[in-house]
Each structure stands twice: as C-alpha cells, then as structure tokens.
Amino acid sequence: MFQYEVPSSPNQVPPHTASPSSHNATMNAAPTVNLNATSPLLKLPRELRDEIYNHLLLPLHTYTSTPPRSRFAIHKFSTPQPTYIDTRILLPVRPPMNILGTCRMLREECVEVVASLLNSSKTISKPRNQEGIRSNAGAGKGDEADWEENNNDGCVQITMEICRPIRSNLGSIIPIRDTLSPCFLTLAPIILSKVKRVRFVVWAGWMWWSGPQRRPAELQLARRIRSTHCLTPDQMDETAYASSMAKFVEPNEPDPLTDTLDAVLEHLPLVDTVEVVAPLHVSDYWNWDLPQKKWKGVEGWLESPICESGKRRWKSVQRSLVVCQPPTESLQLVFYRKTEVWERDSTDPDNAMGREVRITEKTAEIPDEWPNQTEIEYETREYSRIE
Template identity: 35%
Template sequence: MSTLLAIPRELREEILHYLTLPSTVYTSSAKADTHSLHQIGSRKTEETYVDTRIYLPSRPPANVLSTCRQLRQEGLEHHTHLLNSSSVVEIEDSKAEVANSTKVAERSGTEFDEAAERAGDDGVTLRLTLEVQRAQRGPFGFSVPIREELSPRFLALLPLMKTARKLKLVVWPAFDWWNGPPQVSPLEQWRQRKALLKRINAYQVGHTEQPSEAESAKTSDTAQPRLDAVSVAVGKILAQLPAVEELDLGVFIATGDLFRWDLPDVKWEKIQPWLDGPITRTGGVQLRRVSRTLTSVWQMPEVEIASQQPFYVQKETRSDTLSNKWRVERQGGLRAPMFEHLAHLAALELPETSVNETFERVDS
C-alpha cells in the first residue's frame, strides 16, 4: 500500500484540495488558436458542435486520476463536492495556470463573447456555451453550420461534469431564432390541402394508397408547434448531465443587434412560444428550478470587461413532480436606464409593454 493511501481519508482530502487546479475554459476546437480558419483565402472549415465553450470552476489533476482506482474515485468525489458547493472555494492559482487557462480559451473573433460570458460567472457553477443558428465564415463565404453532435472535448470532460446539480447555459442565437420559427404561408397551406385532397380522391378510386396520419396532420394542422432550436440543443446537453436540478439559461444578444435587427418593438414577441413551453422535451428529468434570462450585452472600446442588462427574466419552479406542474414567474420590459439612454441617443421609441405575471404550467 502506498504512503498516500495509508494516511487517513481526511488528510487525503486536504491533499486533494491542495492539488486541485483552478478554473479553466475549454473550447470545442481541437486547437486553441483558430486564427487561420478566419483568414481570407483559407480553405479550412472548422468543425462545429452543439457546445462551443466549457467553463470548469475547478478540476482535479490528471496524474491523480490516473494513479489508481481508489484515488480516481476519491478525486472525482472531491471534485463533485466543489462543483456542487454553494459558495466559492478558494483555490491557489499559479501564474503558469493562468497562462494555460487563457490560452485554452483563445478563439479568433470571439473575445467579446468570452468577456460577456465571464462577466456572469460566479466561480462555482459549471457553464456551457451554445451557439444556435449563427453563421460562420468558411472558404466560400458565410453559412449556418449544422450543430447536432456534442464535441469530443465535451465527451472527454463528461466524467468531471455528469455529477453537477447546477448548470449554467449561455446561448448565442442569431436573428433567425429571435425572429421565431418559420411559418407556412397561406399559399403553401392551400397547396398542401390540394395535394391531400388529390391523394384522397385517387385512393377512393383505387389508384394509390391511403394517405398516412402524418400527412393528414401536417396539412390539417399547420399551426402545430415545431421544435425550437434552443430546446433541441438544451435537450442534448441535459441528456448527458442527468443530475442537473437547477438550470440557469441565459440568452445573450449584443446591444447593437437588439436595436439594429428588424425585430418587433417587444423583442420577445416572436419567441413567446418558446417562453411559454418547457425548456426541453428531452432530458432534464431531475430539473427542479429553471431560470431563463434574455440579456443584452455590450463592451466599451479598449475595455476587456463586458456589461450586461437583462430585459426579460422568467423563473420556473416545479411544484408537483407527478403531474409535472411548474410555477412560472416572469418579468420583462425595456425601461431600464441603459436602454433609456440608448434610445435617447439614437432617437428611438421604447415600447411601453411590460410583463409581470405568475401562472402555472403543466408539461406533458
């Protein structure tokens, strides 16, 4: 038996805490610096995933986890304790670790995003960054990549995250998400109904098979809600993190985009169906509390610190597990001093609409 395993568990806990490494931000990219991917003329295409960045408030040293089964188990248990702690635990941070932590998070063109995300960290909660329907520059111009799979980095760090009971998600959606799901035009509805009637008439005379129930539902109920891109991404994350009980989901938008994009005066109008429904339809079986926040972020020139201004906050608490009943409290409005100042500078008119309501929702 080694000397370390021969001493009492309490002393080993002190040693493990002393060896614990400070917070680190990982990216889904295999390379820390992706500057070459954004150069004009580059024919490289960066792989994209559901997750973009992973913030670990602390991490156990790899050499301890690979020593033996007992030390690995004790190291993971100590890490779980720190990850689910209600207060920040002081961890000594060396200059070398600061440099390494910063280098891991380097992504060309994402400095503003990372500054805004770090501004909201509390030093104890696991944080994942997601991008939804955001365009990316490739060798042939900008396009919206498909983000369906979790990154290899996420899967490699999963043993350090799967016991987390608190999770923070930062979502950067593009205009297409803020503008709401695509709607079927009246002309397309008429074409679908006409095609269905043609199929029914042909079936009655014995020329074709009977239309399926899916086809009938598609044409008869065009208002059927579609899966939201954010809900799908959140579901993929929660399916891998089954212990999460508290979820803090922040939807970020740059202040310039908030007023420059062709969005309604009430900025959350087009995404109201997402706000009214469950956070996801897959995963999250242990969820007890959910917070959704629509936040405007900005950064002053030559300043590394980003500022935030929430304009819509929705708190959801599961009041009945059997019936999956949730108590929802929401407040929203654009009458914050910062928005008033911007509106005055740009001669804008802010909407008088505000939200302050409480109700119960039952999820199927």
C-alpha cells in the same frame, strides 16, 4: 600471509572475484515494485485527504471544441473547421491529471470533491494566472469568452451557438451543429456526469430571435384559383382580401434550442437545476428587425418545457434574455427572466395531483438612453401550475 577461501560450491563466486559484467547487470536491473504496497496518502483520514485534494485543485479553465489554427500553415486557413453543439466548456475548478492517473481510489475521491464543489450553491473558484491558461484562445471569440468567465457564478458553464452564421471572405453560412465535441465526450464520464446544476450560454442568430417563419394557410389556395380561372375585378379584390386576412400558421418543428439542450442533457443524468442565458449584443438589439418586445419571437421556446424528455425531475429552471456589450461585465441588462421552481413532493401517498410549479416572469424594455440610464422598471407576473 594471504589466505584464499575456497567456495563451498562450484557455482558460488566470492564477492571480491565477481565479474564486472555481472556487477553492471545488477546496477542496470529495473527496481522491483511491490504490488501489495499502499500509497501513504491512503493511510491518512478521509477528511485530511479531502483537504489535500482541495489544495491541489486547479483553477478555472475554459475548454474549446475546435483545434487551434496554425499560424504558419497558410493552406490550412481554407480548410473548414468542424462545428459542434458545444463551443466552450468552463470549469470553475478541475482535478489535477496526476492524481486522476494514480489509482482508482484516489481518482474517485478527487472527482467526488470536485463534484461537491461544483454542486454547491457557493462555489469559490480559484483565481487564474494573468497570462491565462485557456486551452485554445484562437478557437473561441475572445470578448465573448471573457464576458462568460466574468459572469460565471461557480457552476459548470456550457456555451452553444444556435442559428449563428460563420462569416468568411466569400460570405456567410449557418453550419449544422448536431454532434457533441470530443472534448465534451471526454469530460462527460469524468466530471460532467456528476454535476447537478449547469449553466448554458446560448449565442443565437437572427433566425432564432425572430422566431419560426410563419406562412398563410390559405395563400396557396388563393394563388391556385387565380391562376386557373378568369376572375372579374370584384372577384380578384375578394381573393386578394382573403389572402391578406388569411390565418398565419407556424410550423410544428421543434425549437432548435430544445433539440440542442436534449442532446446535451442526455449525457448529464443528475442535472436538476438549469440556467439558460441568451445574450444579445447591444448593436444587434437595436439594429435587427425584431418585434417591439424582443422576446416575442421566442415565446414558443419560453412557454415550452426546457427539454422534451419528461422523465427528469427538476428543481429549478431559469431562462434569461440579456442585452450585453462584451467583454464589459457592467454593460448588461436583463430584459426578460422566467424562473420555474418545483415544490417538493407531498408526503401523502394518495396525492395524485402532481407537483406544483411556481413561476415568476419579469419583463422590461431597454430604454433608448441605455447604458447611461441603468434603472428600469420590471413588470412581474407570478402564477403556478400542476405537473
């Protein structure tokens, strides 16, 4: 005979008599989270965790500063795109976002692993898929971006454009690039502020390669005298001769590339090794109205410090001028290279001479038969200075 067990309390409900609504509420309730529980990954030794981070790192990636244009919104093509100091940012390796968003400890450890790889002299980047994962292929120039990726040596690479016009159906204009892109400002506190070496690729226009525009110092005075006085033919000849022999002065304005590097290096406090590469298309090398020695127009920048801030302690600074034909990696030739290496500080506390800087300059002229003739002779000059 069936016997019913009486509840000990009026509020107690037997298990077999529980209402369906209470059962559904129990099933739909959110699972409780134990805040004191730790991730199983944190229980592993640090060396093993670093190996796991290396296995999970993502391959090479190129970030672009401008958003992609919509192919279906025709009216947006007439809207001018914003221009920034940085055009592209190339990372040989990058951390996965799911690890960065797990917890603070995993985030810091993963960023340390990425920074150690980017700062090492022999960084091996992971191969990228053939279909490509570039964030925005339409924003950048494809051939130039491919050339930059092929010539990357495993360090962070930032691409910039100086005095370079933007061409459209109505002509061309040189935009003002005085702000950093949101992409750069996002990556700076996460990864870029941890790197110690960086490579800049500068695509510059004719105005930068030709150098600052010089003006004669006494030309305005000669014009004023000639317009306010009636001169004899002899005096006019003397005035014209003085105008032609007037000394040319260059403006004291800083080089635009120096200002641009200052703005970028301000967000990279640990950088002590810099390489600046200024590539020049082979067609522009032969067709632009430049001096016989193509680096003469930028001698002011080559002889000046890499940036105006004098508080940074450099290890190595290298500047290279390259003629190239993107995207072909083999069709490139360096016609100027300047390497500055700072010696280590002396252990003598009384040494007030400063640090010695060893400088090596290599120059060459591109032969007319290039690229058929690839062998050229470099003129090497070595000297030093004290800072």
